[in-house]
Amino acid sequence: MFIKEEQKHGNNLGMYLDAINQPRIQKDLGDSAFRKFRHFCSSMEAWTLTVIIIESTAQIFYQALKDATQCELLQQICTDILIDEAYHITFQTERLAVIFDNRSSFGKVWRKAFYKCFFFATSLVVWFAHKKLFKAGGNTFAGFLRKMNFKYQKTINQITTPFLVELA
16 A cells, blocks of 8 residues: 555656646656665665655655645645655554564664664755755755654654553
């Protein structure tokens, strides 16, 4: 379902580009790198963390695109994507929490440090690849980092907080 929703996003954006007579991007370095990583990465933990980071930056990206355009159709497409991304992040964060919970105490300590470095390194790559759009949507570099820090803190808090099981 996750992949189908991502394909829906791509199809909707592609149809929008067709409707305004703009060419579709044939190849994207970031997308190609993510596909290669997904193909070669056998670690569900690394894959899940990567998806959380990409989905988190996508939320800022599509909000910036929505804020930068006056086109109601594109704003609606962005809203649809933003809604879906929130569910994707929740689902992936739940998966990462299960993986994290099964790690040793030492494993949890070094993973938290790794998660933070990887989260912000990936965020920086996304900023520099799309800074023109982020700025058009009203984001400064400092503001983008604040938003990503909020997303990181929310993610790390959700995965490091033990599950509470309610008994009926």
